[in-house]
Amino acid sequence: MVQLAALLLGFPAGYLIRNQRLALVAMGVVLTALLVAQTIAVGHDDRIDAIYWVIQAVTYAVAAGLVVWGHHASANRRAATQHPVATRR
Template identity: 85%
Template sequence: MVQLAALLLGFPAGYLIRNKHLALVAMGVLLTALLVVQTIAVGHDDRIDAIYWVIQAVTYAVAGGLVVWGHPVSTNRRGATQQPVVTHR
């Protein structure tokens, strides 16, 4: 659940939210909320071990990378769509 949200929402969060730090925080809050629900759902089987937390850490890193990647793509695209300033001499 957390991995799917990270893959589907990481890049759009960086692309759509203009402030990169706000996008990272928003993604972190969303993933943390989903992680709590997911951990409660799978935790009743006593199957949570160290690899579970390693996978979650990698998921957060990938999501952060997608957010950071989406931000400059958005900035470059917005900059390319603005009309150039023409000065006459």
């Protein structure tokens, strides 16, 4: 659940939210809420071990990378559209 949200929402969050720090915080809040629900859902059988937390940490890192990538792509697009190509005289 958390991994799917990270993959689907990471790049768009970075692309659509102009402030990179705000985009990272928003993504962290969404992933943390989903992580709490997911951990409660799978934790009742005492099946959570160290690898579960490693996977979650990697998921957060991938999501942060996607947010940064989306922000970079958005900034490049804005810069390209704000500075028109010089015309010949």
